[in-house]
Amino acid sequence: MDTGTSKGHFIETIIKQDVENNKNNGAVVTRFPPEPNGFLHIGHAKSICLNFNMAKKFNGKCNLRFDDSNPAKEKQIYIDSIKETVTWLGFKYGEPFFASDYFDRLHEFAVELIQKGKAYVCSLKADEIREYRGTLTEPGKNSPFRDRSVEENLDLFSRMKNGEFGEGEHTLRAKIDMQSPNINLRDPIIYRVKNAIHPRTGDQWCIYPMYDFTHCLSDALEGITHSLCSLEFEDHRPLYDWILDTLETPCHPQQIEFARMNINYTVLSKRKLQRLITDNHVQGWDDPRLPTLEGMKRRGYTPESIRSFCNTIGVSKKESRIDVGLLESCLRDNLNERAPRVMGVLKPLKITLENYPDDLTEELTAKNHPQKEEMGARTITFSKHIYVEQDDFMEDPPKKFFRLGPGREVRLRYAYLVTCKDVVKDKSGKVTELICTYDPETKGGNAPDGRKVKGTIHWVNADDCIDAEIRNYDRLFKDENPEKDGRDFIDNLNPESLVTLTDCKLEKSLENAVPEQVVQFERLGYFCLDSKDGTSNHPVFNRTVTLRDAWAKLARKK
Ligand code: ATP
Ligand code: MG
Numbered sequence: 001m002d003t004g005t006s007k008g009h010f011i012e013t014i015i016k017q018d019v020e021n022n023k024n025n026g027a028v029v030t031r032f033p034p035e036p037n038g039f040l041h042i043g044h045a046k047s048i049c050l051n052f053n054m055a056k057k058f059n060g061k062c063n064l065r066f067d068d069s070n071p072a073k074e075k076q077i078y079i080d081s082i083k084e085t086v087t088w089l090g091f092k093y094g095e096p097f098f099a100s101d102y103f104d105r106l107h108e109f110a111v112e113l114i115q116k117g118k119a120y121v122c123s124l125k126a127d128e129i130r131e132y133r134g135t136l137t138e139p140g141k142n143s144p145f146r147d148r149s150v151e152e153n154l155d156l157f158s159r160m161k162n163g164e165f166g167e168g169e170h171t172l173r174a175k176i177d178m179q180s181p182n183i184n185l186r187d188p189i190i191y192r193v194k195n196a197i198h199p200r201t202g203d204q205w206c207i208y209p210m211y212d213f214t215h216c217l218s219d220a221l222e223g224i225t226h227s228l229c230s231l232e233f234e235d236h237r238p239l240y241d242w243i244l245d246t247l248e249t250p251c252h253p254q255q256i257e258f259a260r261m262n263i264n265y266t267v268l269s270k271r272k273l274q275r276l277i278t279d280n281h282v283q284g285w286d287d288p289r290l291p292t293l294e295g296m297k298r299r300g301y302t303p304e305s306i307r308s309f310c311n312t313i314g315v316s317k318k319e320s321r322i323d324v325g326l327l328e329s330c331l332r333d334n335l336n337e338r339a340p341r342v343m344g345v346l347k348p349l350k351i352t353l354e355n356y357p358d359d360l361t362e363e364l365t366a367k368n369h370p371q372k373e374e375m376g377a378r379t380i381t382f383s384k385h386i387y388v389e390q391d392d393f394m395e396d397p398p399k400k401f402f403r404l405g406p407g408r409e410v411r412l413r414y415a416y417l418v419t420c421k422d423v424v425k426d427k428s429g430k431v432t433e434l435i436c437t438y439d440p441e442t443k444g445g446n447a448p449d450g451r452k453v454k455g456t457i458h459w460v461n462a463d464d465c466i467d468a469e470i471r472n473y474d475r476l477f478k479d480e481n482p483e484k485d486g487r488d489f490i491d492n493l494n495p496e497s498l499v500t501l502t503d504c505k506l507e508k509s510l511e512n513a514v515p516e517q518v519v520q521f522e523r524l525g526y527f528c529l530d531s532k533d534g535t536s537n538h539p540v541f542n543r544t545v546t547l548r549d550a551w552a553k554l555a556r557k558k
Pocket of ligand 2: 035
């Protein structure tokens with residue numbers, strides 16, 4: 001499968017040079033290293049595309065590695081979901097790797113550090129460690145336990161491992177430099193006691209390695225050549241290099257940082273997404289309004305559109321906020337090509353064709369795609385009673401309203417020209433039905449006398465249409481930056497991010513709809529069957545995206 005080619009960027013330039021210089025014998029091995037403490041979001045897609053594409057481009061390989069060294073927050077369901085999502089995005093990996101598979105090796109490395117006099121067991125409490133660490137402007141102070149002998153450290157560390165101490169009583173720290181201007185080098189903790197059941201190693205361990213220790217060594221053990229990570233790890237690079245320089249490791253991967261993806265009108269952080277879910281602002285990790293890949297999949301996003309977006313935005317060292325309009329435009333481009341056209345009426349208004357025979361049902365042919373003959377055609381039915389959109393009728397329309405109004409004629413897509421003769425109203429004065437006539441000479445939509453009818457509207461046959469619920473999604477937040485001026489993003493939620501329409505009428509062919517396979521409802525937008533809610537009698541469809549960007553139009557008006 002074509003997973004897209006990235007635009008040339010600085011990381012590609014570095015890797016290309018390394019290959020040309022035969023560094024690592026010309027090999028390129030990258031990895032995507034999620035922590036299984038949540039579901040993947042579109043930001044992760046950037047990292048996935050980057051790592052897999054670089055491997056592909058230079059005939060290398062990319063590992064999927066679970067960075068599962070913090071058992072408190074990690075769960076099997078996240079591991080399963082992440083595997084599925086990477087595959088769904090279109091990338092192939094061999095057997096996945098797990099940092100927890102290296103726990104024995106990491107433990108040996110920790111012992112090696114102690115033996116080299118480069119690590120010590122510290123018995124300061126957490127708040128004391130913090131106090132001794134100093135600040136950005138003040139240097140730290142040495143721990144009183146810093147000069148413990150190698151023997152004492154080995155003994156204490158092995159007792160930590162054997163479960164003789166409680167959480168927080170002792171930690172293992174790298175012995176680097178408490179005066180370093182880089183706080184990450186001020187004797188960072190590399191192992192701590194944690195009495196937790198690990199999803200994969202169970203109760204085998206009660207000490208766990210910290211992220212910074214685990215990550216560089218896992219990279220080295222897997223023979224990673226280029227360890228691509230986001231910018232917040234730039235200040236951790238000296239520690240990454242210190243650990244690999246100090247220990248005897250199979251290789252020394254090169255860490256290269258790039259800017260995280262940010263998108264406007266949303267938040268991209270598992271912690272923030274978790275809060276939206278826990279506080280019931282959305283309905284779960286796969287809520288179609290969320291930027292999680294599971295949510296986007298359920299909403300109807302295609303892997304191609306997400307890859308194309310990631311490749312379009314490129315990779316740089318500069319943080320920026322990307323317009324969600326660009327993501328939607330990548331989606332529209334892809335759906336326009338592949339989505340079959342169908343008809344659905346969101347807010348139905350009944351029409352009775354008074355001159356149409358009572359029990360006639362005609363079969364009409366409708367193209368599945370206006371430009372793509374190869375997508376074929378389907379049969380739709382037509383009868384005396386049909387539904388059109390309430391918005392396609394006005395009782396007192398302006399001149400340029402080329403739809404229905406008293407005395408006005410329109411074309412029903414693929415069917416006939418019809419003219420509105422009368423309206424039926426309920427007691428409150430609301431129009432409940434239109435009485436129209438059809439012109440039997442105009443089958444297919446053209447008048448033999450050549451009279452011009454400008455408007456074409458969509459419709460469904462009232463006799464055999466399907467009742468459905470439609471969920472119209474909009475941006476989750478009202479402002480481009482939901483956290484502008486330090487405010488809480490919860491206060492910026494868009495109350496209209498979900499508008500549910502319960503009385504929709506869809507053409508019969510949608511009985512065969514498949515979840516997540518997007519169709520275009522002509523004139524309205526792209527929609528797909530929801531994979532979770534609804535029944536076969538009353539399906540639920542999600543609006544994936546509108547046909548045009550309504551927000552861009554609003555912005556132009558401002
Ligand atoms: P979050 O803050 O959402 O929890 P994370 O970085 O902690 O994200 P990880 O599971 O550790 O999540 O991420 C796996 C990989 O994905 C890392 O290499 C990380 O740098 C990358 N990544 C995460 N978010 C983004 C983003 N918004 N843009 C680019 N890469 C990202
Ligand atoms: Mg994280």
